[in-house]
Amino acid sequence: MSDALLQLRGIDKHFPGVHALKDARFDVRRGEVHALIGENGAGKSTMIKIVSGVYQPDTGEILLDGRRVEFSNPREAHAAGIATIYQELGLYPELSVAENIFMGHAPTMKRFGLRAIDWEAMEQGAAALLAELNIHNLDVGAKVGTLNVGNRQRVEIAKALSLDAQILIMDEPTAALTESDVEQLFSIVRLLRERGVSIIYISHRLNEVFELADRVTVLRDGDYIGTQDVSATSEGELISMMVGRTIENLFPKQVAEIGDVVLEVRNLNRPPLTRDISFSVRAGEIVGLAGLVGSGRSETAQVIFGVLPAESGEILLNGQPVKISRPSEAVDHGIGYVPEDRGHQGLIREMTIRENTSMAVLELVSKNTFISRAKERVLANHSIRQLSIRATGPDQTANKLSGGNQQKVVVSKWLASSPKLLIMDEPTRGVDVGAKSEIHRLMSQLAAEQGLAILMISSELPEILGMSDRVLVMREGRLVGEFTREEATQELIAHAMMSATPAVTSDVGATL
Amino acid sequence: MKRTFAITLILALLLALVAMPLSADGHERWDGADDLDVNPLACGMGDEMMEDDDGDMEEEMEMMEYDGGMAAMGDDMAGMDITLVDVPKLVGIGYFAATTLGQQQAAEELGNVSVTTDAPTEANIDDQIQVIDSYITAGVDGILFAANDPVAIAPVLRKALEAGIHVVGYDANSEPDAREWFVNQAEFNGIAKALVDSLADQMGADASFGIVTSTFTTPNQARWIAEMWAYAGECYPDLEWLETLEAQEDAVLSFQQAQTLLNKYGEDLDGIFAMTSVATPNGADAVQQADACEDVAVVGLATPNGMKPYVNSGCVRDVILWNPVDLGYAAVYVMRAVVDGEFGPGDASVSAGRLGDLVVVNGSEVLLGPPFTFTADNINDFDF
Amino acid sequence: MTDKKTGQPIPRNPTLGEKLRHLLISQEGVLFVIMLVSVLFLATRTDKFLTVDNLLQQGRFMTEVGLIAIPMTYIIITGGIDLSVGSILGLTAIVLGWTWQELGFPLELAIVTGILSGTLAGFVNGLFIVRVGVPPLIMTLATLALYRGLAEGISEARSARGYPEWFFQLGQGEFLGIPTQLWLLIIAVIVFGIVLARTRLGRALYAIGNNELGARFSGLTVNRHLLFIYTFSGFMAGVAGYIFVSRVSTTRSDMGTGIELDVIAAVVLGGTSIFGGTGSIPGTIIGVVLIQLLKNGLTLSGVTSDATIVVIGSVLIFAILVNNFIQSRREES
Incomplete structure (x- = not known):
């Protein structure tokens, strides 16, 4: 490791009540992509914040090009050639691409004795930087706010390069990208690597690590676990390094007894994204709902849950037609909804676990409208045990939890309401590997042991295939396919999701 | 549908409420006149005539009985140093700066009176009440006021009278029994x-x-x-x-x-x-x-x-x-005379320094005099 | 899942000392200490300040602001605002006086009509905010003007005066040695303080304020709650209007002008975040009391009104800074 461009040794970092990093190590060679992985709370964020000067380590040293350096703020790290591209991009939406790229160091010229921005030079410089990244279709004069996420990210990368960054830190860069944007990002990363830029790449997605990285370092609970050459390791090894045990089965599907129809929808209509939808979900059954983003899956779920009430069509619960025009009515009818946007829809992050778990069942924990905190605490403690929520206690605020544990709190909120039907929209998005398999195990268990009917929306085909008893596919607001667990394959579903020929639409409604 | 109907209904009701009081009213008088009784003065022109009028009025009208209030008996402060607080409608405008100036002139002439002006920065009835109440608690010998509302201010002024504090109004009156005298500017x-x-x-x-x-x-x-x-x-x-x-x-x-x-x-x-x-x-x-x-x-x-x-x-x-400097000046002189026991119910006039004798009208009001006419000859002598 | 990961230490019951410390560094605790310091300081400046009579009199003066501050706390906790309360107070007063004097209602009925019209005014606010989706700031800014105009239109700038003696009992009388309206405030503070802190309604308000969408997705009836609190705000402004008329013995269309700012200042001083999600009735009431005592104490110690506002503004900023500092330290530890 003598050729390391950046080296971190013996890094310790404490926060009040948390030992975030314990004697951690990390190094980056010139021109390599080094992946940094670990479950949420493993210390990855702390590590990159130390590298980028946001935090200062309690002990330990940072060597850049063999020389010891100390960054007391992000500006100093910047000056040393370290740039960070965060999940939440730090761009100004009202400014143009060129202005964003040169924010803070715009080329200037003398005019009327004053230093003025040389707009022409700036636009040319911006175009040149983008061209270096093989990006030719981006208008440097466009407002950043009008760009899609992928393009915004490219602007951010160009901005980092305009500062002559030697080390680029990318924190979950693909989290919000579409398939084609991901491909383009990868080619940019490879381009940069060839040019000798070192990249620290943080991701939850192991397949990206294998596709892109040269080496991978694993952290767990603040401990340094190890660094491997990607070519010499396997997915299974990395997972067991991350979670500290081997996960035999990513999708622990139990055999469940399928009972009566719990939910039946008939000709549900709320254009444009819910058109003439008919299907049913039975007790103990997990029905997977697949489709591209924008195909109307979440919207259909929200029609059933009353967020976007149906314009026409019928909803039947246990055979009884019901009218649902707002979420509170859906809850009264025994429907739970774990929404896709955990932070905004699922949780009230500023409130405690206790308050979140009782949110949908306030009448159960109260007497004559007075809430009993003791009852709430019992409920919260029960949820913490049942779902293995990692928290300091029921009175911890939800935003202090990792993504996976936040998701478990959302699930526990609905379990507390003893629903007949649970709709889970992207239940494991942004959740680390360990928590993901816990949530999957829980879903199986609920279906098999309590006969819960589950409608699961997912963009991950392995999850759909692994968890579903039956798979429905949506495209452009319509139901376009239905497959049993046995007949479903990745190719069949992908084909149904994307094919423009409405092959099976006509008779799906009728057979259900 | 039902909701839209309900909203429309409420809006209609609101509009009706606004419109109702604005309609109906026959106008015999000039627009903008109120419908209370009027009391026109005798015809005539010029300042000399005006002064004669006052003289006539005094004789014509039988003296109205004193209808002001009475401060509770306190220590006899005749001739002693007294502390007054002046609570105009608000502070920060030229008009009341002028009345304050007049008060300070009077205090200087008299030598045994000190006046502080304190009032809300907006003409707010409740703030004014609270300021007066605080000064009653703090303890002053007399209160000068210009009421933001004649009725609303009355209880707190009565409280002052009960506490043995003398109360004289100017510019804007209160209910008569809530103060002793009111200096009527015009x-x-x-x-x-x-x-x-x-x-x-x-x-x-x-x-x-x-x-x-x-x-x-x-x-x-x-x-x-x-x-x-x-x-x-x-x-x-x-x-x-x-x-x-x-x-x-x-x-x-x-x-x-x-x-x-x-x-x-x-x-x-x-x-x-x-x-x-x-x-x-x-x-x-x-x-x-x-x-x-x-x-x-x-x-x-x-x-x-x-x-x-x-x-x-x-x-x-x-x-x-009217001349607001004179108005403030007169208020302090009236207060001093009341404290000294030289001016009380039944008196027909009060001596007010450079303004001479001011007559009592309407039972318990001291009239500053005829309105003041600013012309090119005198307007530059005033700054308010 | 192994036990190692879930095995959290079971929290033991906090000792009395810890409870006390916790209370002291809470928003309300910090504010209470600031209030005590202010009171002690003012007491050293003048012996007229810290007397039973003076303090009770201040209680009388702050009742209207205090009553309106209760629903305002609710509303601000949900992330809303109600700027129209001052105008609703004025409207209530005018309707009370007008129905009694012009329409010949019995005074009792006039009082009820007045308060009902205040409630209706609040309901209209709520209806537009919830059903039409007008932002609360815009809606109540509009009705701030509309209700005031309505009051002026109805009254034609005339005052209704000459109420019978019994009418003044509430505003000027005493019960068991304490100003009558202060009893009402004390009861309201206790009842609505408990409602906010302990009931489902209160919990829902906090949930809405922290994340309205999340509350909706949890099956809470968000619209119904919002409609209720704006109506409640109108009702309390109406009650305050009645008390105000009873205290000053007259009705005027400009009554309550600017009171919304006093109320909001007290609520925010009391630790309620203007962005919603946090706040409490005890905090609010300490805010109301602190502002009232500062106003009075400073006047008594010879500070004039214009200087007093400057001092109050400074204390407001100071208290908020101190609280932010202590709360952020508490978050860390």
Whole structure:
């Protein structure tokens, strides 16, 4: 490791009540992509914040090009050639691409004795930087706010390069990208690597690590676990390094007894994204709902849950037609909804676990409208045990939890309401590997042991295939396919999701 | 549907509530006059006549019985140093700065009085009550006030009287029994007479005029207009009233309304009565801009500072108001006389330093005198 | 899942000392200490301040602001605002006086009509905010003007006066040695303080304020709650209007002008976040009391009104800074 461009040794970092990093190590060679992985709370964020000067380590040293350096703020790290591209991009939406790229160091010229921005030079410089990244279709004069996420990210990368960054830190860069944007990002990363830029790449997605990285370092609970050459390791090894045990089965599907129809929808209509939808979900059954983003899956779920009430069509619960025009009515009818946007829809992050778990069942924990905190605490403690929520206690605020544990709190909120039907929209998005398999195990268990009917929306085909008893596919607001667990394959579903020929639409409604 | 209907219904109800009080009302009087009884003064012109009037009135009217309140017996402070607090409607405006100046002049002359002025920065009835209450608790020998509301201020003033604190009002009265004396700067009929006399003197007894007021229901303005109507009816039956326009107390609107009168009546218009201190300078401005200073006389109530340009340029001859410096000055003299036991129920006049003897009217009011007319000769001596 | 990961230490019951410390560094605790310091300081400046009579009199003066501050706390906790309370107070007063004097209602009925019209005014606010989706700031800014205009239109700038003696009992009388309206405030503070802190309604308000969408997705009836609190705000402004008329013996259309700012200042001083989600009735009431005592105490120690506002503004900023500092330290530890 003598050729390391950046080296971190013996890094310790404490926060009040948390030992975030314990004697951690990390190094980056010139021109390599080094992946940094670990479950949420493993210390990855702390590590990159130390590298980028946001935090200062309690002990330990940072060597850049063999020389010891100390960054007391992000500006100093910047000056040393370290740039960070965060999940939440730090761009100004009202400014143009060129202005964003040169924010803070715009080329200037003398005019009327004053230093003025040389707009022409700036636009040319911006175009040149983008061209270096093989990006030719981006208008440097466009407002950043009008760009899609992928393009915004490219602007951010160009901005980092305009500062002559030697080390680029990318924190979950693909989290919000579409398939084609991901491909383009990868080619940019490879381009940069060839040019000798070192990249620290943080991701939850192991397949990206294998596709892109040269080496991978694993952290767990603040401990340094190890660094491997990607070519010499396997997915299974990395997972067991991350979670500290081997996960035999990513999708622990139990055999469940399928009972009566719990939910039946008939000709549900709320254009444009819910058109003439008919299907049913039975007790103990997990029905997977697949489709591209924008195909109307979440919207259909929200029609059933009353967020976007149906314009026409019928909803039947246990055979009884019901009218649902707002979420509170859906809850009264025994429907739970774990929404896709955990932070905004699922949780009230500023409130405690206790308050979140009782949110949908306030009448159960109260007497004559007075809430009993003791009852709430019992409920919260029960949820913490049942779902293995990692928290300091029921009175911890939800935003202090990792993504996976936040998701478990959302699930526990609905379990507390003893629903007949649970709709889970992207239940494991942004959740680390360990928590993901816990949530999957829980879903199986609920279906098999309590006969819960589950409608699961997912963009991950392995999850759909692994968890579903039956798979429905949506495209452009319509139901376009239905497959049993046995007949479903990745190719069949992908084909149904994307094919423009409405092959099976006509008779799906009728057979259900 | 039901919801839309309900919302529409509520809106309709609200609108009806607004509209109802605005409709219905026959108008015999000039627009903007109120419907209370009027008491026009005798006809006549000029200051000398006015003073004679006062003399006549005293004899004509049988002396009204004292209807003010009484401070509880406290220590006899006659001739001793006393501390007064002055609570005007608000602080921070030129008018009350002038009354404060008069009070300080009186305090200096007397030598045994100290006055502090303290009031809310907005004319808010509740804030004023709270300020007075705090001074009662803090303990002062006398309270001078200008009420934001005659009734609302009464309980706290009564409380002061009960605590043995002397209470004298000026500028804006309270209920009579809540204070001992009120220094009346000018009676409504006096102002009305001065305004109408000035117009008739400038443009003749058969002049045609319009009025720019604040709103038809603003109490003081409505009272003045009613008194003007009564006085003109008796003394100048040939004066022709054309129209009254509302301009709130808004500078731009006042200017526009004066313009409206000028454009609408053209040659027929001889004069404009401006009833607020905003309407007068802006009305004068409109006349000056229309180059009509010779043909249209603006007569109004205003403070001198705003009117200096028009008076000095000769476009406006008379500005009617009282002298607020004298008003504050008189209030302190009255208070001193009350404390010293020299002035009490039944007295017909009180001595007020440089102002001489001021007469008692309406039972428990001390009249400052006839309204003060600012002209090119004296307006530059005033700064408020 | 192994036990190692879930095995959290079971929290033991906090000792009395810890409870006390916790209370002291809470928003309300910090504010209470600031209030005590202010009171002690003012007491050293003048012996007229810290007397039973004076303090009770201040209680009388702050009742209207205090009553309106209760629903305002609710509303601000949900992330809303109600700027129209001052105008509703004025409207209530005018309707009370007008129905009694002009329409010849019995005074009792006039009082009820007045308060009902205040409630209706609040309901209209809520209806437009919830059903039409007008932002609360815009809606109540509009009705701030509309209700005031309505009051002026109805009253035609005339005052209704000459109420019978019994009418003044609430505003000027005493019960068991304490100003009558202060009893009402004390009861309201206790009842609505408990409602906010302990009931489902209160919990829902916090949930809405922290994340309205999340509350909706949890099956809470968000619209119903919002409609209720704006109506409640109108009702309390109406009650305050009645008390105000009873205290000053007259009705005027400009009554309550600017009171919304006093109320909001007290609520925010009391630790309620203007962005919603946090706040409490005890905090609010300490805010109301602190402002009232400062106003009074400073006047008594010879500070004039214009200087007093400056001092109050400074204390407001100071208290908020101190609280932010302590709360951020508490978050860390």
